[in-house]
Amino acid sequence: MISSVLLISLYFLRFSSAHVVHAKTTINETCINYGRNYDCRFYQCYEERFPCGPSYWMLKWGYKYCDRMQRAAFNFDKTGQELIKKLSQCLTNKLLRHGLYKFHDINCEVLRSTGQRIVQECYMSNAKLFCQAYHGRNRDCFFQLTDSDDRHDLNVIRTMTSVGQKCSPKKKLSDMKPNKKMNQCLLTPTL
Numbered sequence: 648m649i650s651s652v653l654l655i656s657l658y659f660l661r662f663s664s665a666h667v668v669h670a671k672t673t674i675n676e677t678c679i680n681y682g683r684n685y686d687c688r689f690y691q692c693y694e695e696r697f698p699c700g701p702s703y704w705m706l707k708w709g710y711k712y713c714d715r716m717q718r719a720a721f722n723f724d725k726t727g728q729e730l731i732k733k734l735s736q737c738l739t740n741k742l743l744r745h746g747l748y749k750f751h752d753i754n755c756e757v758l759r760s761t762g763q764r765i766v767q768e769c770y771m772s773n774a775k776l777f778c779q780a781y782h783g784r785n786r787d788c789f790f791q792l793t794d795s796d797d798r799h800d801l802n803v804i805r806t807m808t809s810v811g812q813k814c815s816p817k818k819k820l821s822d823m824k825p826n827k828k829m830n831q832c833l834l835t836p837t838l
């Protein structure tokens with residue numbers, strides 16, 4: 648009984664203290680330049696300075712999809728590649744402009760919601776390109792590089808729904824999946 652109360656308290660203590668993280672490295676110009684050059688290592692550097700952990704935005708979304716999209720870029724056509732480039736530029740630009748990297752302490756939850764908001768903003772500001780690029784092979788490759796759990800994330804659904812509204816004709820979530828019979832993406836799932 649006592650030990651389970653202790654365990655539960657320890658659990659909550661760990662949980663709540665995990666939200667605020669002190670900077671573990673100095674502000675690193677190499678890292679900032681990664682951000683300026685849309686280099687995915689920027690996200691890793693960020694995580695080294697503020698180790699929120701693999702379940703938080705920086706690794707689970709920022710780094711993972713930056714890396715996957717850049718590795719898979721050759722599978723997309725020119726418009727798809729342009730979209731990937733514009734999105735990754737937009738994301739690191741906004742992360743840099745937010746200036747959180749230079750803080751001494753960071754709340755991982757704040758960083759998470761900032762990341763989610765930035766993704767939404769970047770898709771919306773590139774909606775025109777998204778609408779041009781997101782069909783056929785590009786759509787299937789894009790879909791293929793997302794983990795199925797992540798596709799069910801509410802923020803992803805919100806972002807995809809709102810960007811789809813910007814297209815004419817409007818794209819629904821169901822239009823954003825590959826046709827069941829034919830996946831046009833050649834991407835080998837060795838990511």
Ligand SMILES: *[C@@H]1O[C@H](CO)[C@@H](O)[C@H](O)[C@H]1NC(C)=O
Nearest residue numbers: 672673675676677678688692
């Ligand atoms: C800055 O980051 C780069 C890349 O991660 C690393 O190689 C370098 O040692 C870091 N510099 C300092 C002063 O920590």
